[in-house]
Amino acid sequence: MSQAEFARHRGVSKAIVTKWKGQGLLSLTDDGKVDVDATEWNLDQRPATYRGGTTHRPVRAIPQDEEPVGKPARPAAAPRPAPAAPQPVNDEAGSDPVEFDPENPNLPLAQAAQRKENYLGLLRKQEHAVKQGLLVDRAAAEAAFFDEARAIRDAWIAWPARVAIEMADELKIDARELTQVLSDYVNKHLAELGEPTDLDLSRHQQS
Known part of the structure; x- marks a missing residue:
C-alpha cells in the first residue's frame, strides 16, 4: 500500500503520514510500500489520547522479545494519603475555667454571642411582661x-x-x-x- 493509500486508509492527510515516517512510526517494505500491519502496530502503541488525535485501536500488548516503539507509558502515580485530622489540644489538667464577665467589652466570640442571646432573652421577657400588663413605663x-x-x-x-x-x-x-x-x-x-x-x-x- 502506498503512502497516499495508507493516508486514505487512516483518514488523515498525506502530510501526517510523512510526519509519521519522520518519527519512525511508518514501517516500509523493500519496495517502498507501507507495511500496514507493522505501521498500525507502531501507531497503536501511542497513548489513547495525544496531540495528534485519538488512536484507532486499543494499545496492543508488547511481546516480551520485542522493544516498544517510542517512550514507555508513565506508571500511575500513587494516591496521596489523606491529611491527618488535627488533634484537639487539651487544656492542662486542673486549670481553672476562665471567669465569664458579661460587662467585658473584649469577650471572645463565643462568650460575646452568649451574652447577646442572654440579653435578647431578657428583652423578649420584658416585652412579654409589658403586653401582659405586669410592667409599665x-x-x-x-x-x-x-x-x-x-x-x-x-x-x-x-x-x-x-x-x-x-x-x-x-x-x-x-x-x-x-x-x-x-x-x-x-x-x-x-x-x-x-x-x-x-x-x-x-x-x-x-x-
Whole structure:
C-alpha cells in the first residue's frame, strides 16, 4: 500500500503520514510500500489520547522479545494519603475555667454571642411582661405617683379650713384659732413626708 493509500486508509492527510515516517512510526517494505500491519502496530502503541488525535485501536500488548516503539507509558502515580485530622489540644489538667464577665467589652466570640442571646432573652421577657400588663413605663408611673401625691397634699392643706368651723362649734372654741393650729400641724406633717418630687420608686420595685 502506498503512502497516499495508507493516508486514505487512516483518514488523515498525506502530510501526517510523512510526519509519521519522520518519527519512525511508518514501517516500509523493500519496495517502498507501507507495511500496514507493522505501521498500525507502531501507531497503536501511542497513548489513547495525544496531540495528534485519538488512536484507532486499543494499545496492543508488547511481546516480551520485542522493544516498544517510542517512550514507555508513565506508571500511575500513587494516591496521596489523606491529611491527618488535627488533634484537639487539651487544656492542662486542673486549670481553672476562665471567669465569664458579661460587662467585658473584649469577650471572645463565643462568650460575646452568649451574652447577646442572654440579653435578647431578657428583652423578649420584658416585652412579654409589658403586653401582659405586669410592667409599665417608668416615666408614666412616676408622673402618676407625682400627680396622686400632689392631690393628696393639696387636700390635706385645704382640710383645716374645711373642718375647723364645725370642729370649733362642737368644741365651743374660736374657729380661727383652731384653723391656725390645724394648719400648723398639717404642714408639719407634710414636711416630714417630703415633697412629691422626692418620690423614690425604687422602694416599690418588686423583688
